[in-house]
Amino acid sequence: MILWGLQTQRIGLFGIDSLIPLATSILTLAAMILVMVYLDWQLALIALLVSPLMFVLTFVFRPRIRAGWRRFRASESAAMAVAQESLGASRLVKSYGQEERKNEQLVSHYNDSLTAQLKVQVDVAFYSLLVGVVTAAGLAAVLYIGIGHVQAGILSLGSLLVVNYYVTQLYGPLRNVGQSILDIQMSMTGIERYHVVLDEKPDVPESPNALPLVRAKGKIAFQKVSFEYTKDHDVLHDVSFELPSGSRLGVVGPTGSGKTTLSTLLLRLFDPTEGVITLDDIDLKDYKLADLRNQYAVVHQETVLFSTTVAENIRFSKPNATMVEVIAASKASKAHDFITNLPNGYDTLVGERGMKLSGGERQRISLARAFLKNAPILVLDEPTSSLDIHTESAILDTIQELMKGRTTLMIAHRPSTLRDCNMILVLDDGRVSQMTTEVESVISGMNAVGVQS
Ligand SMILES: Nc1ncnc2c1ncn2[C@@H]1O[C@H](COP(=O)(O)OP(=O)(O)OP(=O)(O)O)[C@@H](O)[C@H]1O
Numbered sequence: 106m107i108l109w110g111l112q113t114q115r116i117g118l119f120g121i122d123s124l125i126p127l128a129t130s131i132l133t134l135a136a137m138i139l140v141m142v143y144l145d146w147q148l149a150l151i152a153l154l155v156s157p158l159m160f161v162l163t164f165v166f167r168p169r170i171r172a173g174w175r176r177f178r179a180s181e182s183a184a185m186a187v188a189q190e191s192l193g194a195s196r197l198v199k200s201y202g203q204e205e206r207k208n209e210q211l212v213s214h215y216n217d218s219l220t221a222q223l224k225v226q227v228d229v230a231f232y233s234l235l236v237g238v239v240t241a242a243g244l245a246a247v248l249y250i251g252i253g254h255v256q257a258g259i260l261s262l263g264s265l266l267v268v269n270y271y272v273t274q275l276y277g278p279l280r281n282v283g284q285s286i287l288d289i290q291m292s293m294t295g296i297e298r299y300h301v302v303l304d305e306k307p308d309v310p311e312s313p314n315a316l317p318l319v320r321a322k323g324k325i326a327f328q329k330v331s332f333e334y335t336k337d338h339d340v341l342h343d344v345s346f347e348l349p350s351g352s353r354l355g356v357v358g359p360t361g362s363g364k365t366t367l368s369t370l371l372l373r374l375f376d377p378t379e380g381v382i383t384l385d386d387i388d389l390k391d392y393k394l395a396d397l398r399n400q401y402a403v404v405h406q407e408t409v410l411f412s413t414t415v416a417e418n419i420r421f422s423k424p425n426a427t428m429v430e431v432i433a434a435s436k437a438s439k440a441h442d443f444i445t446n447l448p449n450g451y452d453t454l455v456g457e458r459g460m461k462l463s464g465g466e467r468q469r470i471s472l473a474r475a476f477l478k479n480a481p482i483l484v485l486d487e488p489t490s491s492l493d494i495h496t497e498s499a500i501l502d503t504i505q506e507l508m509k510g511r512t513t514l515m516i517a518h519r520p521s522t523l524r525d526c527n528m529i530l531v532l533d534d535g536r537v538s539q540m541t542t543e544v545e546s547v548i549s550g551m552n553a554v555g556v557q558s
């Protein structure tokens with residue numbers, strides 16, 4: 106919201122910067138024309154013949170220049186996007202040896218943007234040159250005919266000097282009008298791009314009289330939920346199940362069966378295409394979005410760490426947490442010991458995207474975040490699948506602690522991960538193929554067919 110305010114202010118200033126000189130120029134122009142018509146209407150007419158020419162020039166050049174700025178801004182954003190992407194996924198880029206390719210992409214986008222900028226600057230220079238030639242020709246014509254009028258005795262020399270002075274003054278504002286129009290073109294393309302970004306609809310709207318939610322009990326129900334990312338391509342189909350508060354649901358199913366999608370619907374990152382999801386018997390759509398999201402702690406397969414201190418990384422889930430709380434959460438997630446062994450303990454800077462920590466350590470930081478947030482609902486998306494069996498079993502002990510008293514949705518590939526769940530939902534191609542409390546039988550079934558990945 107603040108950002109939006111700043112942006113509109115900047116756009117506003119952009120507009121005013123160009124509009125005030127435009128208005129002043131137009132007023133000055135009108136006054137001078139009146140005086141000239143009074144002194145010698147023929148000269149005034151010749152002087153003014155220049156203005157239609159100027160308008161033709163502006164009319165021809167304006168769309169060209171505007172399109173040029175548009176191309177420049179588009180290629181500039183494309184270059185920024187590649188730069189941001191490469192920095193954000195530097196490890197991935199490096200591990201696939203893609204630095205060269207990304208560099209080439211970046212250079213090519215910057216070349217495009219440079220070429221676009223050059224082209225538009227050439228157009229602007231050419232336009233200014235033509236405006237200069239037209240005004241010089243106008244001035245010469247006025248002088249030539251004016252001298253004739255002086256010789257014929259129609260005009261006094263003094264009046265010619267005044268007209269001459271006015272014509273030079275007149276062409277100044279005319280040129281300013283042209284310049285202002287060019288400047289406006291440039292800021293307009295800027296505004297256009299802001300609108301492209303700002304007008305993107307939020308994925309999920311908040312209802313105007315949304316309900317506040319302090320702490321949910323954690324009863325969840327999916328009622329005939331279907332979902333599609335793109336039209337006519339159901340990812341989830343007619344999914345229904347109920348989770349009493351405090352239950353621990355394991356979600357299993359082949360890759361692509363919609364497990365992660367199911368969890369994003371619960372977080373209301375998207376709304377179901379059909380059906381309803383309720384929390385404590387109220388539709389998710391009826392809650393205030395920020396309050397709703399505050400009910401979840403989420404642990405993913407890959408922990409995202411920011412390049413700041415370990416303490417700040419843990420505090421991510423509760424920015425105003427005290428150091429005592431951070432340490433308590435780290436102890437609960439068994440991260441405290443390795444953190445205190447780091448060179449600067451909790452103040453150690455995590456390397457670029459957390460590369461200095463092992464997979465298990467990163468996952469413990471992620472669990473510390475979840476403990477710190479102390480949310481009533483826990484969503485775990487294959488939290489241990491990137492760890493070796495030994496680390497996994499240690500982490501699972503911690504997760505078991507974390508699950509206590511919270512409704513949990515645990516997405517898993519390996520049967521071992523499901524040992525602490527008390528219900529299992531099997532998804533197959535977006536449909537519920539089994540929903541059972543017989544956890545043991547599902548696990549042994551998975552072991553038998555070797556679903557292990
Ligand atoms: N943002 C998206 N836009 C379009 N389609 C998507 C998107 N995310 C997922 N899908 C598609 O939805 C289907 C289900 O994906 P989902 O990530 O939920 O599967 P999953 O069960 O979590 O798989 P995995 O076990 O591999 O994590 C897949 O076919 C996938 O291609």
Ligand SMILES: [Mg+2]
Nearest residue numbers: 364365366486
């Ligand atoms: Mg997934």
